[in-house]
Amino acid sequence: MKQFLYIANWKMNMPVMQACSFYRGAAEDIESIAAQDNVKLIICPSFAAISPLKMVLNENSHVHVGAQDCSAYAKGPFTGEVDAVSLQKIGCTYCIVGHHERKKWHGETEHDSAQKIEQLQVNDITPIICIGETHQEYRNKNTYNVLCTQLATIFSSITVSTPSLVIAYEPIWAIGTGLTPPVDTLSEIFTVLREYTESHIPNSTIHYVYGGSVQANTSALLKAVAGIDGFLIGNASTQWKTLRKIITD
Ligand code: PGA
16 A cells, blocks of 8 residues: 655754653554554654654654754764764664755755765665745746756766655745645646656655645645655644644545
């Protein structure tokens, strides 16, 4: 059965104690839902909360744990950075790269994403690659151009063969705003993304997810869009009740 990915991007909203109590407060329910054949639940806490969360997860938990970022380098004088080797050692199997907030606050580019992806792939961590356009680009009907240019830069430097990837389309104007593109527009965008990606990196295992204001009252509609294999969820993923509704609706 095809799995739908639910990627919880907790950003810096869930300090360690809160991250652990999210799980502890509903462990049985979380596990029974995460164990469903058509569900893959991936939680991405802050760096500091990764190990504590891993420690409270049940033995044989069905919850996957990911990071929100990683260094573009394997080792060296990079104060404050976290390497992919360590992420792998502490049990991360996924890692977000190139999130808009990294680009906005830290000036990251697609070249940085490409380097990070390489680090992740050599450590068997699946990258969740974020791409997206501004509202102006969307209004000017420039979305395809922007997305394909972002992917072109990333794909030109992926060297590891048959990579497993998640591509997350997150319109910048939809993140945290309550706005989402109309479903027919989304379906066209995902068709273009698939065609472009499959022609540039064939033989890869790729999941295409949507992110940006996925909420309990919009998720059923978004889930029905052809071509979407999952969601990257920010705010709505920090409360189990809300996330549960998104998964089960
Ligand atoms: P949001 O965030 O769901 O709160 O809009 C999504 C994201 O930034 O990944």
